[in-house]
Amino acid sequence: MKVSIFVPSNITGFFSIKEDENPLKKGSCGAGVLIDSGVKTIIQTLKKGDDENHQIQIRINGKKDPKNELITLKTIEILKPHIIKNSGKFELKDDLLINHEINVPVGSGFGTSASCSFGTAIGLSKIFNLNLSNNQAGQIAHLTEVELGSGLGDVLSQTSKGIMIRTSPGAPGIGKTNIIRDKNNFSDVLILTKTFGEIDTSSIIEDPKMKKNINKFGLIMQERIINNPTIENFMDCSYEFAKKTGLMNKELLKIVNELKKCTIGASMAMLGNTVFAIANKEDLGKIQKSDNLKAIDFKISKIYNDNIKID
Numbered sequence: 001m002k003v004s005i006f007v008p009s010n011i012t013g014f015f016s017i018k019e020d021e022n023p024l025k026k027g028s029c030g031a032g033v034l035i036d037s038g039v040k041t042i043i044q045t046l047k048k049g050d051d052e053n054h055q056i057q058i059r060i061n062g063k064k065d066p067k068n069e070l071i072t073l074k075t076i077e078i079l080k081p082h083i084i085k086n087s088g089k090f091e092l093k094d095d096l097l098i099n100h101e102i103n104v105p106v107g108s109g110f111g112t113s114a115s116c117s118f119g120t121a122i123g124l125s126k127i128f129n130l131n132l133s134n135n136q137a138g139q140i141a142h143l144t145e146v147e148l149g150s151g152l153g154d155v156l157s158q159t160s161k162g163i164m165i166r167t168s169p170g171a172p173g174i175g176k177t178n179i180i181r182d183k184n185n186f187s188d189v190l191i192l193t194k195t196f197g198e199i200d201t202s203s204i205i206e207d208p209k210m211k212k213n214i215n216k217f218g219l220i221m222q223e224r225i226i227n228n229p230t231i232e233n234f235m236d237c238s239y240e241f242a243k244k245t246g247l248m249n250k251e252l253l254k255i256v257n258e259l260k261k262c263t264i265g266a267s268m269a270m271l272g273n274t275v276f277a278i279a280n281k282e283d284l285g286k287i288q289k290s291d292n293l294k295a296i297d298f299k300i301s302k303i304y305n306d307n308i309k310i311d
């Protein structure tokens with residue numbers, strides 16, 4: 001059996017942290033954009049001799065990568081009781097190969113930990129005939145993120161589309177999102193990204209001083225975007241949040257300030273040393289003419305306005 005799940009990357013522009021004793025209700029509000037790059041998780045059963053003990057093999061882009069197996073292993077751990085409840089035991093009749101094809105930088109603000117966990121939960125639900133809905137699988141992924149400190153609102157965002165505002169926190173089926181509308185569904189805008197390094201999400205969202213600062217400015221931007229839900233205001237709020245929280249370093253700020261001159265808006269992807277900008281196609285020519293930008297090899301993506309793809 002083989003199942004493939006594509007979960008888009010979520011780039012959060014600004015956020016505020018919502019603590020709750022119930023991890024399904026813990027999460028973040030804020031706003032972000034889904035892009036057509038992300039993670040395709042492929043899970044397949046591999047026949048081996050009946051007398052051999054079966055195992056789960058995890059790969060990142062086809063390679064063994066112990067540093068980045070934690071997200072998948074934690075997802076399986078959280079899913080296991082559901083499998084046992086459904087079939088009386090957790091038994092592998094064949095080897096399971098879980099391969100995450102990741103086409104964005106890991107640990108750099110693209111929500112890849114959420115994409116990997118969400119794809120694993122959906123895929124294993126099918127392999128073990130759990131018949132989980134996407135929201136139920138998303139709750140498994142959300143619990144994984146919250147337990148590992150690798151994210152708060154990415155999974156909820158990934159159940160939405162395009163550019164979305166997280167209006168209430170929590171796992172899918174509990175948290176709520178509103179989509180920022182555009183007459184063309186933003187089909188004619190592009191997302192430019194460039195990563196200069198990782199930020200360990202947990203080191204930021206679990207730091208009391210950082211949390212206080214994030215919530216101070218995240219709540220101000222939340223009110224602003226709800227009062228004026230436009231693509232331009234999303235980028236303006238993201239920029240002001242990244243600057244006022246002190247999360248954006250001088251290197252990123254210099255590039256972002258240049259990008260702002262020739263695009264709809266630019267800021268820092270939360271949480272990674274990554275710049276992101278939303279641009280019209282004709283803005284690419286202006287970037288190529290900018291002495292400070294023309295040498296930067298931006299990755300160009302489109303806004304993702306579809307559901308998670310399951311084949």
Ligand SMILES: Nc1ncnc2c1ncn2[C@@H]1O[C@H](COP(=O)(O)OP(=O)(O)OP(=O)(O)O)[C@@H](O)[C@H]1O
Pocket residue numbers: 067068069070071072100105106107108109110111112113114116150151154199200201202270271272
């Ligand atoms: N399969 C995986 N995908 C992404 N991150 C992983 C994975 N496995 C382990 N990690 C590690 O988990 C930590 C959390 O990743 P992190 O959440 O910071 O990255 P991200 O999800 O890509 O970005 P962000 O959550 O900031 O948007 C990182 O140190 C990363 O290397």
Ligand SMILES: CC(C)(CO)[C@@H](O)C(=O)[O-]
Pocket residue numbers: 012015027028030032109111150151152153154201205270271
């Ligand atoms: C906390 C966070 C910014 C880390 O990527 C993200 O999980 C989010 O938007 O909640």
